[in-house]
Amino acid sequence: MPRAATQAAATQGTATQTASTQAAPSQGAGPDAANRLRAVIEAIRVAAYPMDEMPALDRALVLAADGRRDVRRLLVSPFVREGVFAPAIAALEVLVAAYPSQVEDRRLLASLLGRTEQWDRAIAEADAAAAIEPGTAALHGARIQLRLQAGRVADAAAVARATAGLAEQAPGDAHFWLLAFMRNGDAGEAARMASLLDADNLPNERVAGMAVRALLEDHRAQAAIRLGDAALAAGHDSAPLRTSLGMAHLRRGTEDDRKVHAPAHFEAGLAMSPADVRLLSLYGETLLRAGRYKEAVAPLKQAIDLAPELEQTRALYARALRYSLQYADAADQFLKLLDQSPDKLLWQRSAIAALSQAGRTQEAEALFGRYVAQRGAALPDTFAQALAQLDERLDTAPIPRARFDWAWSLRGDKDADRAKWERAARWGHLVDHLLFDWLECREDNVEEAMRMLGDLDPGERFFAPLLAAGRGVVVATAHVGPMYAGLMALELVGIPSRWLATAPRIAQSSYAEALISTADQTEAQVAKACMRAIGAGYVLCLAVDGAANPAAPRTMFEGQEVTYSSFASHLAHRLGVPSVFYAPRWEDGHVTYTLAMLPAATPGEDANAYAQRWQQAYFERLREHLAGPPENLRMSGGIWRHVKPADRSAQ
Structure with a gap:
């Protein structure tokens, strides 16, 4: 049979079974019927256009010849192997009409209809097969799979929810249930099913990989790691399992997780799927x-x-x-x-x-x-207009939910209304980024933003005796509050300052000379610039919770891993200069500041011991700030960068 003609036949519509209602006695019975059936099968197989010969294969002939096995073996299977699906589908439709209780015929028909993207018909056949044997989990798995392939995710999840008990009793096909729940955003349901699996008796690698992924998506990293390790011990290794297991280690986030375990799992996964x-x-x-x-x-x-x-x-x-x-x-x-x-x-x-x-x-x-x-x-024409627009944009503030939850746990006002608290936090986030845009893009009108500054005299008095000694001062801050207001404040009071910032040196605004760029200099160049600034008597401002380096060190603070650099404390120790904690904050609609001295090194004190004492004092001050009004949080960069949801493994 010419292959071109056979492939052309695959594009034709499935033939209507016009002869399927003919009476069996008119077709004869026994050997004669069997011979006629085989002749029909042969004629279909050798035809240039198989679909033209399909009407000769009807329900009555198949029944008379008891020909289900021959049709499957001699007609359906060869066409499926050759990828010619139209005549295979037509033949299966005849078998379904002749033997309506045969589950395997309906299941294969549903599969072929799915492969040709005839989704309504495919789903109907899968549903019919499951209705014949409602207690067979694999048949309901096919129902879910076809709905997922058709993009009917909510429908797939509904089927999974209604039949979850079957997957729990016979978990060999549970990956379909897990996938349906996850794609529908039902991470909790997927994780619940995954948690019911016997870690020491997982059925196969597909279920193992999907179950680990389900636990991970429900923020159960520790549980995902336990199940993933059990799967590997049982020999259920796969690239998807290694992917999810590596991500679970990253989510748990210890130093060994990030630097040893996660890379090892990803490397093993790539060995299987390069x-x-x-x-x-x-x-x-x-x-x-x-x-x-x-x-x-x-x-x-x-x-x-x-x-x-x-x-x-x-x-x-x-x-x-x-x-x-x-x-x-x-x-x-x-x-x-x-x-x-x-x-x-x-x-x-x-x-x-x-x-x-x-x-x-x-x-x-x-x-x-x-x-x-x-x-x-x-930006609008005036800063006042820009401020007025913030309320309209509060819901667009891109703040991950985990950051809200963590900050809420640190609040000082335990009677705060959560909704109002979150709106204030969103406003604080947006207004600081507005300050940055105005400072960099509206230099001719920067004085409009400067009107937001409060009384600067206390700050000037605070720094005066420190600078009077002719030495520089290390100022340690964090990514909190209206941090971009600090440049404006020091510029107004005339305090000589340098700021570590991610702004490139190419910046052309008036404040650019006050920046030490971490964006386009090496760490060694930045360190030298900082020491020169201190030596020249400048106030050097560093956000010690921020670093451009992707491998910046981290430490634990209030239950979260945060970026933290000990550079500021070591600089103060090495150069023997005072250090100050600084945090900008809003008060009565204006920007004011928290300024407090950080520990000074005692004579002969070891640098590392001093750095530990200094770090403790810094975090105590930062903790006080975070407990304050939510508009002073900022919620981006620095300490907020690696905040993750609480691990739910115990649940």
């Missing part, structure tokens, strides 16, 4: 955040070679190149990101820093002008 783009991206990012910059380059490059449209992966690749000191290549990658999304501010800012670091100053300056102009065009 072209898995998600695994390559996760592996490269994990190496990058573990400080293994050069090792991170290869998997991230492979990932974007396979999927060049993945912006976040390309950004990680660019960062890996940067921290491997391949500045020109890093700049090229950020420019490719700009080609993909030319109006995305994050890529513009990253490209400016990369171009500057690569020595491509003119390109960086041109892009910076475009970056400022684009942001400025989105």
Whole structure:
């Protein structure tokens, strides 16, 4: 039979069984019927267009010849192997009409209808098969699978919910139930089912991998790790299992989790699935955040070679190149990101820093002008108008729920109304970013924003005796409150200051000279600039909870891992200068400040011992600030970056 003709037949519609109602006696019986059936099968198989011969295969003939086995073996199976589905579907429809209680015929028919995307008919046949044997979990699994393939996620989850008991009793196909729940956003239901599995008797690798993923998505990292380890011990290894298990270790987040366990699982997954783009991206990012910059380059490059449209992966690749000191290549990658999304501010800012670091100053300056102009065009004419618009934008503040929950647990006012508290926190987040935009994009009208500043005299009096000694001062702050107001305040009172900031050196505003950029300088260059500033008698302001380095050290604070650099305390110890805790805050609609001395080193005190004492005092002050009004939280960057939901494994 010509293959071209056979493939053409696959595109024809399924034939209507016009002869299916003919009476069996008119067709004869016994050997004659069997011979006629085989002749019909042969004619269909050799036909240039098999569908033209299908009407000869009818229900009465099949019944008379008792021909179910022959039709399956000689007609359906060959067409399925050849990928010619239309005649296979037509033949199965005849068998279903002849033998309506045969579950396997309906199940195969549903599968083929699904493969040809005839979803309504496929689902109807799967439902009919399950109705014949309602206690067979695999048949309900097929019902769920087809609905998922058809994009009917809510319907699939409803079937899964109604038949969950079957999957729990016979978990071999439980991955369909788990997947339906997760795709429908029912992480709790998926995790509940996963938690009922016998960790020492998991049925197969598909269920094991999906169950670990379900626990992870319900924020049960510890439980996911336990189940994943049990699956590996039972030999149920797979790339999806390794993916979820590695992510569970990242979610749990100890140093060994991040630097040892997670990379090992991703590496093992890639050994089984070397072209898995998600695994390559996760592996490269994990190496990058573990400080293994050069090792991170290869998997991230492979990932974007396979999927060049993945912006976040390309950004990680660019960062890996940067921290491997391949500045020109890093700049090229950020420019490719700009080609993909030319109006995305994050890529513009990253490209400016990369171009500057690569020595491509003119390109960086041109892009910076475009970056400022684009942001400025989105601002209203006056700062008062911009403030008035904040209330309309509160719900758009991109703050993860976990940050709200953590900050709520730290509040001092235990009688606060949660909804009002959250609105105030959102306002504090938006207003600080507005201050930054106004400072950088509305330099001619920056005095409008400066009217938000409160009485600056207390701050000037606080620093006067510290600076009178002719030495610099280390000021330690955090990503809290209206932090961008600090530049304006020190500029107004004339205190000589330098600020560590992610703004690139190419910034052209009046405050740019006060910045020590971490965006386009190495850590060694930044450290030298800081020591020069202290030596020159400047107030040096550092957010010790922030770092551009993706492998920045972390420490535990109030139940969360936060970025923390001991650089400020070591600098104060080494240079013998005073250090100050500083946090901006709102009071009666104006910006004021908390200023408090941090410990001074005692004669002969060891640097590490001093750093520990200094850290404790810093966090005590920060904790006091976080307990205050919610508009002073800010909720982005620094201590907020790695906040994660509480682990629900105990539930």
